[in-house]
Amino acid sequence: MVLNPVISKLTGKLVVLASASPRRLEILSNAGLRFEVVPSWFKETLDKGLFKAPHEYAVETAKQKALEVARRMPFKHLKTPDIVIGADTIVTVDGMILEKPVDKDDAYRMLSSLSGKEHSVFTGVAIVFCHEKENQEVDYQLVDFYEETKVKFADLSENMLWEYINSGEPMDKAGGYGIQALGGMLVEYVHGDFLNVVGFPLNHFCKQLDLIYNPCTSSSDQESASVWLSHNGTHTTSILTQPPPNLPAKHNPRQKIPSANYTHHTQNSSSASSAHNVKRKGSGSKVDESSWTLVNSLSKHTSDEEAENITLPPMTSRGQVKELNVTENENSEPKKEDLQRIIDLMDGFRASKALFTASKMCVFDLLQSRPGLDAAQVAQEIKASVKGTECLLEACASLGLLKSKERTCQKPAYENADLATCFLPTDAPFSLRGYIQHCNESVWPLFSHLESAVREGANQREKAFGKTSKDMFQDTFYDSQEVKLRFMNAMHSIAKATGKSVATAFDLSSFKTACDLGGCTGALAYEFTKAHPGLSVTVFDLPTVVEMSEQFHPLRADNRVSFVAGDFFKDELPKADLYILARVLHDWSDENVQILLSKIADACTPGCGLLLSEIFLDEDRSGPSRGLLQALSMSEGKQRSATEYSLLLKSRGFITAHVRHTENLLDAMLCIKV
Numbered sequence: 001m002v003l004n005p006v007i008s009k010l011t012g013k014l015v016v017l018a019s020a021s022p023r024r025l026e027i028l029s030n031a032g033l034r035f036e037v038v039p040s041w042f043k044e045t046l047d048k049g050l051f052k053a054p055h056e057y058a059v060e061t062a063k064q065k066a067l068e069v070a071r072r073m074p075f076k077h078l079k080t081p082d083i084v085i086g087a088d089t090i091v092t093v094d095g096m097i098l099e100k101p102v103d104k105d106d107a108y109r110m111l112s113s114l115s116g117k118e119h120s121v122f123t124g125v126a127i128v129f130c131h132e133k134e135n136q137e138v139d140y141q142l143v144d145f146y147e148e149t150k151v152k153f154a155d156l157s158e159n160m161l162w163e164y165i166n167s168g169e170p171m172d173k174a175g176g177y178g179i180q181a182l183g184g185m186l187v188e189y190v191h192g193d194f195l196n197v198v199g200f201p202l203n204h205f206c207k208q209l210d211l212i213y214n215p216c217t218s219s220s221d222q223e224s225a226s227v228w229l230s231h232n233g234t235h236t237t238s239i240l241t242q243p244p245p246n247l248p249a250k251h252n253p254r255q256k257i258p259s260a261n262y263t264h265h266t267q268n269s270s271s272a273s274s275a276h277n278v279k280r281k282g283s284g285s286k287v288d289e290s291s292w293t294l295v296n297s298l299s300k301h302t303s304d305e306e307a308e309n310i311t312l313p314p315m316t317s318r319g320q321v322k323e324l325n326v327t328e329n330e331n332s333e334p335k336k337e338d339l340q341r342i343i344d345l346m347d348g349f350r351a352s353k354a355l356f357t358a359s360k361m362c363v364f365d366l367l368q369s370r371p372g373l374d375a376a377q378v379a380q381e382i383k384a385s386v387k388g389t390e391c392l393l394e395a396c397a398s399l400g401l402l403k404s405k406e407r408t409c410q411k412p413a414y415e416n417a418d419l420a421t422c423f424l425p426t427d428a429p430f431s432l433r434g435y436i437q438h439c440n441e442s443v444w445p446l447f448s449h450l451e452s453a454v455r456e457g458a459n460q461r462e463k464a465f466g467k468t469s470k471d472m473f474q475d476t477f478y479d480s481q482e483v484k485l486r487f488m489n490a491m492h493s494i495a496k497a498t499g500k501s502v503a504t505a506f507d508l509s510s511f512k513t514a515c516d517l518g519g520c521t522g523a524l525a526y527e528f529t530k531a532h533p534g535l536s537v538t539v540f541d542l543p544t545v546v547e548m549s550e551q552f553h554p555l556r557a558d559n560r561v562s563f564v565a566g567d568f569f570k571d572e573l574p575k576a577d578l579y580i581l582a583r584v585l586h587d588w589s590d591e592n593v594q595i596l597l598s599k600i601a602d603a604c605t606p607g608c609g610l611l612l613s614e615i616f617l618d619e620d621r622s623g624p625s626r627g628l629l630q631a632l633s634m635s636e637g638k639q640r641s642a643t644e645y646s647l648l649l650k651s652r653g654f655i656t657a658h659v660r661h662t663e664n665l666l667d668a669m670l671c672i673k674v
């Protein structure tokens, strides 16, 4: 079988991997598949006792994961995928199913039960084909299968077990080990597909795609398909009875047969085909048992409970824009919401500038300490015209930043809305005022030269700030105390708002010392020491930054945070078990990124960690728009997807252990040096 032509059948389709596993991501992207990662929210809590065989449990979990994402995306991401791939890997030994260990003791229990024995690794895979019909209902078609691989562990001494557990690798891995990294040392032999043990049976997946897309050439009927698959030493519970809906009819040699009702309780393994059709219809519809169709309660245009609760903003939290279906008929009017969307985009710069100006003029600070002032009183305090202040306050109220109270015979009184109270006053715990000022003074001027930036493919710092600069930090941000302080304030405010999500993204209990490279004011370092009581963090940044960092320290500064001044391209890096790179790599050219990564790799011994925090672009680079818009400022660096970062780090000897999309501005990835 030629692999690429099968994978290439998916070109141009929106393929989604419903899994956050960096190992699956790497296997599929190495195979040349282009896809987006949308981790499933389905909790792996199915009652294992309900399943006759362990693989049924893995397949059912894979199905639930894929279907959850397929159903969620049209609402939350405002786009319908073509194909969603779900997978679940379990390890079975002595009749027990082992999933991911919850803590070190659990990992010990699992690994000692595997010591000296052969066990089975099952990966259940579900492929959901989504077909959006003209009335915008979505039909789902499901194909699933599983793969089994036998693995034998050597006898593991207590020492070896604990050393492995303390490496941190067992967490988040089925059975408590990762065969592709340190865990490979525990394995005596593998019978079957190695990648299946890593987390995804690529070979079986390609064969399944081949069956689906080339039914005539790969295997012309159901029986031969089953035989062929069993000859490959695997089992299949699924034969596609109908090609994906978007394939031409002539490619459909098979009759559509009734498919199993979509729940594992009703599925009878001997008779159930695992090719299911699942339909979305409006609430109040009934299950039509004769057609074996699961009637779902989700629909884009129906008022079922879930749909009713969902408002569709122009941007999703990941910043993707809903695809439009704008009518081209000259006589009809454009849809109101489409017109509003485009107007919102046109007005975006006005809204940003109103926020920047009100923040700069301390409107939110004033109204936080003295709520209830009218426009004339605010104007007097901020030393501005009454007319201008009235306009600014009204605009801010319309944007949801201020609340205005009408008073009989008096001008309206203003106070901060909840959103403003949380983020806009200087003293708010999550104040973004520093970052807002940076956007106003340093980003806005660059964007006013966007056309030149696009034409030249180069940053416009010279036009915007009148300076040529080789090093953005040393030459632009740090050549005056005022600009440096503003930049540090910006980094500080954003790190305070996002730092906790990054600091708590992974179990870091196996690391004792960390070094935050380019750690600026230390805001992130303090979040790390708060979240990890056993961790000390050294902040490493340029001397000019470190000398001003003291004014940003919290009142009760934690003595586990220390500062070292230096240049991470030239100087020796402080020794640590874990290096942190937060919002650093995207700013630098490939050449500088390589220099920095090689210095980190040299400083790391095997088992050391590298925690990378950036905005991770979707794999197909369709979002999030925050990352893509940031790239428009044309710094020397670039924005990357999780896979791109993963491959970059792999070239320096790091394997990606975990990836987290935190949904809180910054994503994170934990890599281990091997």
Ligand SMILES: C[S@@+](CC[C@H](N)C(=O)[O-])C[C@H]1O[C@@H](n2cnc3c(N)ncnc32)[C@H](O)[C@@H]1O
Pocket (backbone or CB within 6 Å): 473, 491, 492, 494, 495, 517, 518, 519, 520, 521, 524, 540, 541, 542, 545, 566, 567, 568, 569, 581, 582, 583, 584, 587
């Ligand atoms: C975009 S900021 C990120 C700050 C911080 N990591 C965060 O997430 O808030 C980049 C940081 O890298 C630091 N930096 C730039 N060049 C450096 C160098 N050559 N050596 C050490 N630090 C440097 C800057 O001073 C700045 O604090």
